[in-house]
Amino acid sequence: MLQTEHLSCGYGGGHVVKNISFRVEEGSRLCIIGPNGCGKTTLLRALAGLLPAEGLIRICGESLNKMSRRKLACQVALMSQLTSVSFSYSVYETVLMGRYAHQKPGLLASQSEEDRRIVRESMKRTGILALKDRPVTELSGGQLQRVFLARTFAQEPKIILLDEPTNHLDLKYQVELVENLKEWTKQGGRCAVGVFHDINLALSFADTVLLMDHGAAYAYERAEQFDLSLVSEIYRMDVQNYMQNTLKKWE
Numbered sequence: 001m002l003q004t005e006h007l008s009c010g011y012g013g014g015h016v017v018k019n020i021s022f023r024v025e026e027g028s029r030l031c032i033i034g035p036n037g038c039g040k041t042t043l044l045r046a047l048a049g050l051l052p053a054e055g056l057i058r059i060c061g062e063s064l065n066k067m068s069r070r071k072l073a074c075q076v077a078l079m080s081q082l083t084s085v086s087f088s089y090s091v092y093e094t095v096l097m098g099r100y101a102h103q104k105p106g107l108l109a110s111q112s113e114e115d116r117r118i119v120r121e122s123m124k125r126t127g128i129l130a131l132k133d134r135p136v137t138e139l140s141g142g143q144l145q146r147v148f149l150a151r152t153f154a155q156e157p158k159i160i161l162l163d164e165p166t167n168h169l170d171l172k173y174q175v176e177l178v179e180n181l182k183e184w185t186k187q188g189g190r191c192a193v194g195v196f197h198d199i200n201l202a203l204s205f206a207d208t209v210l211l212m213d214h215g216a217a218y219a220y221e222r223a224e225q226f227d228l229s230l231v232s233e234i235y236r237m238d239v240q241n242y243m244q245n246t247l248k249k250w251e
């Protein structure tokens with residue numbers, strides 16, 4: 001469904017992401033992990049068509065470069081790292097923005113019964129229905145994160161790209177988000193790519209792992225075969241030992 005071949009991209013003519021190739025099949029989830037500044041967000045931005053890239057990005061068999069903005073928005077949704085909100089739209093209005101690519105121009109005026117149903121379902125799915133009339137400027141970081149997830153679901157894309165989606169979420173919602181996304185990708189014609197810092201969450205989310213270092217792919221493996229020593233090499237710390245010691249505290 002989503003494929004890159006020798007993808008390179010960056011800023012001001014320089015390459016931050018270098019020669020990355022991967023494939024995410026229908027029903028699958030890829031997690032991208034790697035140290036701060038290695039290029040994970042930059043890669044996601046290229047996949048969302050927000051950054052020019054060299055090499056190939058194919059969305060549902062079609063080259064991203066040849067797709068119109070509207071078509072791309074119907075197929076790919078990017079949930080970015082949490083940014084502050086400056087306009088006091090209500091939760092409902094914010095989630096409704098996810099329907100924009102599917103609507104005739106004139107957002108609020110042109111919402112259909114179908115749009116309203118999808119927005120409601122998306123809010124239900126992320127547990128924010130009770131917040132629907134609250135201004136987003138008054139929400140906690142975790143509540144806002146769930147509003148953005150609901151907006152992403154409301155967009156009804158085929159591919160969801162998530163940049164550290166569990167930031168600001170408490171433990172319960174972190175687990176729920178991962179389960180929510182797994183459920184979402186199982187419903188035919190969908191796949192997801194997520195950037196995670198928490199390796200446990202990343203591995204419970206994904207069936208394939210892309211480990212990045214200095215903009216390049218250090219490893220690209222099935223999650224169940226993923227060797228944690230690769231992460232230790234990149235982070236220059238014994239990650240496995242750290243995790244085992246942490247676990248022992250709960251025994």
Ligand SMILES: Nc1ncnc2c1ncn2[C@@H]1O[C@H](COP(=O)(O)OP(=O)(O)OP(=O)(O)O)[C@@H](O)[C@H]1O
Nearest residue numbers: 011012016034035036037038039040041042043195
């Ligand atoms: N708009 C920009 N202009 C120039 N350089 C940028 C821009 N955005 C990011 N960079 C640089 O590109 C590199 C990769 O940044 P990126 O945000 O993709 O890393 P990341 O792996 O997502 O990091 P983190 O884990 O800290 O979120 C960094 O060196 C960063 O300084």
